[in-house]
Amino acid sequence: MNKLKNILLIITGGIAAYKSLELIRRLKDQNINVTCILTKSGSEFITPLSVSSLSGNHVYSDLFNLTDENKMGHIELSRAADLILIAPATTNIISKMAYGSCDDLASTVLMATNKPVYIVPAMNVRMWHNPATQRNIQTLVEDGVKFIGPDKGDMACGEYGLGRMSETQEIIDTILEHETSLLKQPLKMFSALVTAGPTRELIDPVRYISNKSSGKQGYAIAESLHHMGARTTLITGPTNIPLPIGPTIIKVNTAEEMLNATEALLPVDIAICAAAVSDYKANHGINEKIKKNGENITIDLTENPDILKRIGKRNSSRPSLVIGFAAETSDLLKNANYKLTAKGCDWILANDVSDGKIFGDDNNKIEFITKHSSHSWEKMSKEKVAEKLSKNIINYFTS
Numbered sequence: 001m002n003k004l005k006n007i008l009l010i011i012t013g014g015i016a017a018y019k020s021l022e023l024i025r026r027l028k029d030q031n032i033n034v035t036c037i038l039t040k041s042g043s044e045f046i047t048p049l050s051v052s053s054l055s056g057n058h059v060y061s062d063l064f065n066l067t068d069e070n071k072m073g074h075i076e077l078s079r080a081a082d083l084i085l086i087a088p089a090t091t092n093i094i095s096k097m098a099y100g101s102c103d104d105l106a107s108t109v110l111m112a113t114n115k116p117v118y119i120v121p122a123m124n125v126r127m128w129h130n131p132a133t134q135r136n137i138q139t140l141v142e143d144g145v146k147f148i149g150p151d152k153g154d155m156a157c158g159e160y161g162l163g164r165m166s167e168t169q170e171i172i173d174t175i176l177e178h179e180t181s182l183l184k185q186p187l188k189m190f191s192a193l194v195t196a197g198p199t200r201e202l203i204d205p206v207r208y209i210s211n212k213s214s215g216k217q218g219y220a221i222a223e224s225l226h227h228m229g230a231r232t233t234l235i236t237g238p239t240n241i242p243l244p245i246g247p248t249i250i251k252v253n254t255a256e257e258m259l260n261a262t263e264a265l266l267p268v269d270i271a272i273c274a275a276a277v278s279d280y281k282a283n284h285g286i287n288e289k290i291k292k293n294g295e296n297i298t299i300d301l302t303e304n305p306d307i308l309k310r311i312g313k314r315n316s317s318r319p320s321l322v323i324g325f326a327a328e329t330s331d332l333l334k335n336a337n338y339k340l341t342a343k344g345c346d347w348i349l350a351n352d353v354s355d356g357k358i359f360g361d362d363n364n365k366i367e368f369i370t371k372h373s374s375h376s377w378e379k380m381s382k383e384k385v386a387e388k389l390s391k392n393i394i395n396y397f398t399s
């Protein structure tokens, strides 16, 4: 049984457009509801009437068509489907997607969607091999768009090579397989970064300021997100525990290095700041070893950048979900709620560290705080906290 219920099929203008009629029928055989956008050039090859007769649904074409917008606005069209399939996809739509243009309904819907997008290219072999096309494809692959085909063979124009639209069965098998793997790995289409562990701020070449963070909670979260399929990067300060297997690891020492590594990873879908970042660093040169002279000394400290706040308050490339931690010794809910707003977070996992036990402990007791609610999680292992958090993330993106 597949969970794929609704597909938005975008049919662009190529001779292979006739194959999309068969594709609609076969998708419907799988009990999948198919809504179609037929581009202007697509309608040079097949008629809206044949598409609507086979799909059993209204066919959308124009961005500024009042009747269409009344039936289903372009934003709704981009979100209502479980998956968007572009078949056949011309060089033109591929290039528009790579550049982010929106000059018609199809390209606007593609810009507005938050759903998986599959491209089934169909074009002349020279157009396929053109460096511009290949550059655009590379960009789209990096953006997470998937390609089915093209196949090699005789072309309608009489040439031979890569560029034929994939066979209907192959397209259907690929998207059904996608659905199966999504069920197993629900965050497969998402990227995540996790900061973890303490940071170390040198006060001279051999001494530093740090804290008791073990890194356990952040590592467990990175591991759990990886298991759920997210492309996960763990940015970790120095710890004494084994690194999780699966996530990409970036090791840092200072808050400044952690900030740089974090910003370099953007854009990502999910950012979880579990690191216990040193709030202060030395406000003096660190090349000379501090000598004792029998007197008290004062170390001048300056504030470190707040990584979570920098991410949460970004105007561009802000992750869709920004999650922070708040370790508090008093007024847990009040302080955590304040941090949620002050740092621009979507969620805060707050814990009471007044007994000093959470750092290094295998268990954690979390108050899960969102902009509108707070829930008390019972005390559980840090792995279980990670799993529960992952489940909330999955719900956030899929419900």
Ligand code: C5P
Pocket (backbone or CB within 6 Å): 195, 255, 273, 274, 275, 276, 277, 278, 279, 304, 305, 306, 307, 308, 309, 323, 324, 325, 326, 327, 339
């Ligand atoms: O303000 P406080 O340190 O309690 O905030 C905790 C949260 O902020 C954690 O999510 C921590 O990872 C993050 N943080 C940060 N950069 C800092 C200080 C805290 O990302 N310099």
